[in-house]
Amino acid sequence: MRPEHTTTTRAVAEEQSFLDRAADRHRQLLIRLDGELTHASSRDATERARHAVLRRRRAELAGGERGLVFGRLDGLDGTSRRIGRVGLPGVDDDEPLVVDWRAPAAHAFYTATPLDPQGLTRRRHIRTEGARVVAVDDEELAGAAGADGGDLVGEGALLAALDERRTGRMGTAVATLQREQDAIVRAGAEGPLVVQGGPGTGKTVVALHRVAYLLFTQPQLAERGVLVLGPSRRFLDYIGQVLPALGETAVVSATCETLLAGVRVERAESRELAEIKGRAVWQGALTAYVEQLVPEAGDLSLTFDGETYVLPEAQIGAALRAARSGGQPYHAARRHVVETVLGLLADAVADRSAQLLAQAEEGFEDVLGRLDAQLARADDRGARSGVTGSEVDGVMSDDDVDELRERLGEDRAVAAALAVWWPTLDAGRTLARFLHDEALLGELVRGLSDAERRAVAAEPGGWSAGDVALLDAVADLLGDVAEPDEQGEFLADTAAARRDWAYGHVVVDEAQELSAMQWHMVLRRCPTRSITAVGDIDQAEAPHRHTTWVEAVAVLGERCRRADLTICYRTPREVMALVEPVLRAAGSATAPPRAVRSSGREPWQVQAREDALVDVVAARAGELAERYAGGRVGVVAPASRALELRRALDGVPVLTALEAKGLEWDAALVVDPDGIAAQPRGWNGLYVALTRCTQELGQVVVR
Numbered sequence: 001m002r003p004e005h006t007t008t009t010r011a012v013a014e015e016q017s018f019l020d021r022a023a024d025r026h027r028q029l030l031i032r033l034d035g036e037l038t039h040a041s042s043r044d045a046t047e048r049a050r051h052a053v054l055r056r057r058r059a060e061l062a063g064g065e066r067g068l069v070f071g072r073l074d075g076l077d078g079t080s081r082r083i084g085r086v087g088l089p090g091v092d093d094d095e096p097l098v099v100d101w102r103a104p105a106a107h108a109f110y111t112a113t114p115l116d117p118q119g120l121t122r123r124r125h126i127r128t129e130g131a132r133v134v135a136v137d138d139e140e141l142a143g144a145a146g147a148d149g150g151d152l153v154g155e156g157a158l159l160a161a162l163d164e165r166r167t168g169r170m171g172t173a174v175a176t177l178q179r180e181q182d183a184i185v186r187a188g189a190e191g192p193l194v195v196q197g198g199p200g201t202g203k204t205v206v207a208l209h210r211v212a213y214l215l216f217t218q219p220q221l222a223e224r225g226v227l228v229l230g231p232s233r234r235f236l237d238y239i240g241q242v243l244p245a246l247g248e249t250a251v252v253s254a255t256c257e258t259l260l261a262g263v264r265v266e267r268a269e270s271r272e273l274a275e276i277k278g279r280a281v282w283q284g285a286l287t288a289y290v291e292q293l294v295p296e297a298g299d300l301s302l303t304f305d306g307e308t309y310v311l312p313e314a315q316i317g318a319a320l321r322a323a324r325s326g327g328q329p330y331h332a333a334r335r336h337v338v339e340t341v342l343g344l345l346a347d348a349v350a351d352r353s354a355q356l357l358a359q360a361e362e363g364f365e366d367v368l369g370r371l372d373a374q375l376a377r378a379d380d381r382g383a384r385s386g387v388t389g390s391e392v393d394g395v396m397s398d399d400d401v402d403e404l405r406e407r408l409g410e411d412r413a414v415a416a417a418l419a420v421w422w423p424t425l426d427a428g429r430t431l432a433r434f435l436h437d438e439a440l441l442g443e444l445v446r447g448l449s450d451a452e453r454r455a456v457a458a459e460p461g462g463w464s465a466g467d468v469a470l471l472d473a474v475a476d477l478l479g480d481v482a483e484p485d486e487q488g489e490f491l492a493d494t495a496a497a498r499r500d501w502a503y504g505h506v507v508v509d510e511a512q513e514l515s516a517m518q519w520h521m522v523l524r525r526c527p528t529r530s531i532t533a534v535g536d537i538d539q540a541e542a543p544h545r546h547t548t549w550v551e552a553v554a555v556l557g558e559r560c561r562r563a564d565l566t567i568c569y570r571t572p573r574e575v576m577a578l579v580e581p582v583l584r585a586a587g588s589a590t591a592p593p594r595a596v597r598s599s600g601r602e603p604w605q606v607q608a609r610e611d612a613l614v615d616v617v618a619a620r621a622g623e624l625a626e627r628y629a630g631g632r633v634g635v636v637a638p639a640s641r642a643l644e645l646r647r648a649l650d651g652v653p654v655l656t657a658l659e660a661k662g663l664e665w666d667a668a669l670v671v672d673p674d675g676i677a678a679q680p681r682g683w684n685g686l687y688v689a690l691t692r693c694t695q696e697l698g699q700v701v702v703r
Ligand SMILES: Nc1ncnc2c1ncn2[C@@H]1O[C@H](COP(=O)(O)OP(=O)(O)OP(=O)(O)O)[C@@H](O)[C@H]1O
Pocket: 158, 161, 162, 170, 171, 173, 176, 177, 178, 181, 197, 198, 199, 200, 201, 202, 203, 204, 205, 206, 536, 569, 570, 661, 662, 663, 664
């Protein structure tokens, strides 16, 4: 038996009156904040920090306008609290008018059950449209212990949200987050957390709400920002509204291809090459390669002012060892060794001039001595010139040596000789040289077959997607030529432009797709390893060979926490009934997620001859577009058919399974499912294709 659900006119009126009060308070607070922002000066650091906090609070408040009040908890003690997207202080500032959904006082809204009522008698979901309350759904908690409460929290509100027409943009789900989702949203931020969930289980929803939760509970994270990595630009656009709507702006979004600023992917590559370049072995190989580029210890000859100085191997070797012992990047090590070399050279120059002066002085004293003797002989006075070696001994003061070292640093000939001995390097050219050198590949990249080595070396110029992670690794191993600037406070553009930006937290969506080298890219941007990786190992289509999470996230180390999502909110039961055999064919051992809803529409299938395929697809897509007018329809097809279908279909997107990843429509039309399944990792792709719809699935099979 489920707890009672009620919607009464009285309850709606009561919540409407509360919502009106909350809306007034919200307006007042915005006006007050605007006033403070206009008067806030940005003269000193404290004021600037205050300004930043006010701006953030304003964005958060403005974002809270929709969903100002969406829940209510009634306690056994007769008190009640309202839950909303942002907290609203009461007028006298002691009791909050509305509790922020992320605050501990709101937690029971997502977790209380009749078996564990947490001191509550009732949970109410308040459904609103704009400023109007349209319905309330009540769940009795205490006193309903006989009821199991089911899996779902606020089922009425949840199902209403899920049944809404798709808009092409993902919405927030703060009002209807479910228990298993909430547990992940609120999990601690330390160390990597891997979330496995089948299609439509809310992985993206959870990951984004987790960002909002973490930024709320750990405001210091906002100083470093959060990076959200998604599979495609289209996907990032689809989810782009969620965090701003939750008031969060300290976020950068990117794909693995766009993560390295200034690098553009210019050409496609085969799956084979993408797989090869994603292997973890490259990290060690590139490290060893860059290591080889560091000069070996040996005598170093440098010319200054026409004099040649030979700095001995022992000194150069010691400097090299000291610089490399800290595992510094190539250019940082170079800067340190060059500093040492200039110091050694300055000492050598100073020694040489002291020697020369000493020689000159010796000669001079000789002359003086002889002169004195002659004079003494001449007038027998025995007089001495009084000039002694100590006054012209040529030893430079420390200041003189420092000045000399500076001059040496600016000397062109010295700089040119040092650049030949230890050149500064460009990451792109360095990587290209390595990739095209079969002998080096053979020496350093373990496990490459002869054919694989040849294939890598034979690649044309221009970067492919697989190269980006290698390029990032080389850029990191080389480091910046000049000392990098200190990292300031988070600004999205600055963080996105800097390869070495260390984010406070990173979210990776469709995490099953990342290669080992792409994981290294992620780790470099999050040294604390505070990472949330969400994905479905059964939807993996990328060319790497991982079939388990243990393999897929091996680079993150052994201390990954793992969580699972088991309920499918998107895809209706009728469609999920089809996917079990597809999942088995994909080699999966996991059970498909359990669908929470039925759409009442059986999936259908039509057949088409090859020569009539495009017309049949166009006709069927047209019908669906009409049936779901105001919503969204999408077509998924094998890559080989996508181009032709795109030309023929107007207004309905045609995507490959890979491109459709993470997206959803009211209705999906899957074209040539056998063709999709026949591609590499095709069963996984078909699993993705079949699970994109919230209402209706059609398939066009080629006869
Ligand atoms: N608690 C919730 N309340 C309302 N809607 C939800 C909830 N959880 C998920 N949804 C909706 O279900 C759909 C699927 O969610 P989402 O895209 O996050 O799933 P996913 O697990 O990332 O799917 P996929 O594996 O296909 O990428 C979305 O429309 C999302 O808004």
